[in-house]
Amino acid sequence: MKGYGVAELSVERIGTHEFLGRNDRGAIVRIGRAGADGSFSPGELLQIATAGCTAVTTEELITRRAGDDARMVATVTHERAEGGREYQRLEVLLRADLDFLDEDTRRRVIRAMRTAVERQCTVSRTVERGAQVGLTIVPA
Incomplete structure (x- = not known):
């Protein structure tokens, strides 16, 4: 749900237990399971x-x-x-x-x-x- 002044947010699967979180301003964060290298x-x-x-x-x-x-x-x-x-x-x-x-x-x-x-x-x-x-x- 997009509200006034709120960035569009998404999380996309890119591999096994690997995801990318994005906003519409170009920021990216790596998401994974607890303890996975290089991600939160x-x-x-x-x-x-x-x-x-x-x-x-x-x-x-x-x-x-x-x-x-x-x-x-x-x-x-x-x-x-x-x-x-x-x-x-x-x-x-x-x-x-x-x-x-x-x-x-x-x-x-x-x-x-x-x-x-x-x-x-x-x-x-x-x-x-x-x-x-x-x-x-x-x-x-």
Whole structure:
């Protein structure tokens, strides 16, 4: 389903357990099973989307104070029940050099960053609320 301002997305099988994800802007990502060389598993893509959304959402708050060359790294880990087929928790760790700020300003910036993610990060909000997923299968 294509919405206003949303890229057309597709995933095409290119080999055994090998797929290419594409958008209409020319970006490509390799998708495969967990542990496959040179590709992301679907679960890894969900995790990296969560970390990426956090980074994109907070970037302006960081660069406004630290400058356009500010370094930031968002990493993500997951928890899954033994034998479980879904993640129980995703934990994003955002590292950004804010040491040059005084303690009060740093606290306010971190609070603003957290609020921005809670209000604007589409991926985190979707995961937290549990979006429904529909499936239509069309014989080729």
